[in-house]
Amino acid sequence: MKRIIYYPGCTLHSTAYEYGNSTEAVLKHLGIEFEEIPDWNCCGAASAKSLNHRLSILLPARNLRNAADLAGDVYVPCAGCYNNLMKAKKAMENEEGREEIEKKLGKFHRIPEVYPLMNLFIDDKVLKKLSENKLNTDVKIACYYGCAFLRPEEILQNENPELPKSIDTILNTLGVHTVEWPLKSFCCGGDLSLASSDIVSVLVEKILIYAIEAGASAIVTACPLCQANLEMRQKTKMPVFYFTEIIGIALGIDENKWWKKHLVDPGNVVSKLKGGR
Amino acid sequence: MRVLEINDLTNQNILLCYQCQKCTATCPVSNYMDIKPDVVVRMAINGKINELMRCKTIWLCTGCETCGSRCPNLISVGKINEYLRQLAFENNIEPAIKPALEIHRAFLNSIERFGIVHEASMLAEFKIRTKDFFSDLKLGIKMFLKGKIPLKPHTIKGIREIKRMFEEK
Secondary structure, rough: OEEEEOOOHHHOOOOOOHHHHHHHHHHHHHHHEEEOOOOOOOHHHHHHHHHHHHHHHHEEEEEEEEOOOOOOOOOEEOHHHHHHHHHHHHHHHHHHHHHHHHHHHHOOOOOOOEEHHHHHHHHHHHHHHEEEEOOOOEEEEEEEEEOOOOOOOOHHHOOOOOOOHHHHHHHHHOOOOOOOOOOOOOOOOHHHHHHOOHHHHHHHHHHHHHHHOOOOOOEEEEOOOHHHHHHHOOOOOOOEHHHHHHHHHHHHHOOHHHHHHHOOOOHHHHHHHHHOO | OHHHHHHHHOOOOOOHHOOOOOHHHHHHHHHHHOOOOHHHHHHHHHOOOHHHHHHHHHHOOOOOHHOOOOOHOOOHHHHHHHHHHHHHHHOOOOOOOOOHHHHHHHHHHHHHHHHOOOHHHEEEEHHHHHHOOOOOHHHHHEEEEEEEOOOOOOOOOOOOHHHHHHHHH
8 A cells, every 4th residue: 555664762662662563564464564663762852952963863863864764654652752863854954954964864866744643543545434433422522732753843843732643543543533722733741740649640630630621531642652551541431542542443353462451450341342343 | 141041042031920839839850850940040140050960850850841831931941951951961970860960861871872772781881880789670580571672783884973973073
């Protein structure tokens, strides 16, 4: 169907195992061929840009260089990785920046395009395929996008940072109702999670209260750090899914090992969604 | 002048700020900050860098960029905070929130060691650096039992290239 370059990032092999596993299962089922960036490294997350500007460009740029050897565009499931790759790409746009990076990393054959993983699924052909697998369910979902897929908008130029809709579009196409709510792109506290967990708990509780008040019984996100924060720092017992897990349910390829990885047991919502197959 | 350096490195013109305070109103963590985002801009313009490098604000900013996205003059206070954090670190300034610095230090050390992050050893280093062994212990054990914190580290093939990135100035 399509061939993509895939950059899983560190979390999809560890804390966001269920995101990585469900993504790969869904891509295989849809016939989308994917190849990981050869010998990829960490993008630097929030830490490189906090302490060392040079590393915050060079680390993601090395991934772009390695991706350039393959054909196709790079799709990134993690919001933080996507954000950092785009910043490195931006830094290479002017000649001076490119020269400086190439001095360290060698010549780039090309600078590949970089997209968030969601964009792969809002392609007309893929949406059509998804629409053939509709779920008949009254479960309501709050789609939560966080920050790093959306801002800074002058670099990402992806979707409306005030009212994003890619995940809503995917779920609606699968027949799942999504609620309108105002905190879709509100920050979850991001990397403050370990250093100031009390603040993150307040932000997470606020997000969950708004989602519940909007009528949602679960949250669906695409960002591994948002998902971890929402699950780790809540008291409410609200399930938090990755959007690829919901696609997996609709396609009938979901696996128990995904649900076992969740810190908040999603069993109730999973069986309701499965009941609509 | 420092303000021109900030403009250059953050790729924006902070002199355009007319103190509408939208950044402070919209910041998700401004209530925890000792210097509010709009005051950070004002102080940066006035060259009060020494005070800014020592404030809590720069370590609390999550870089969510909501301020930059909503500013009528396209100024991101997040980018100023990022610049100030880097500057504070370079100059060995004692951070107002030590764990916020130590988590980044442990994280970067992990990248330098393996090329990717190895959560288990990174978290252990963070705990040693902050001498706080008990917070989130239960959570950590739960994550470990769920297999979300793998014990065995993986080192990328190009680790030498990564190490060179860290060594060169």
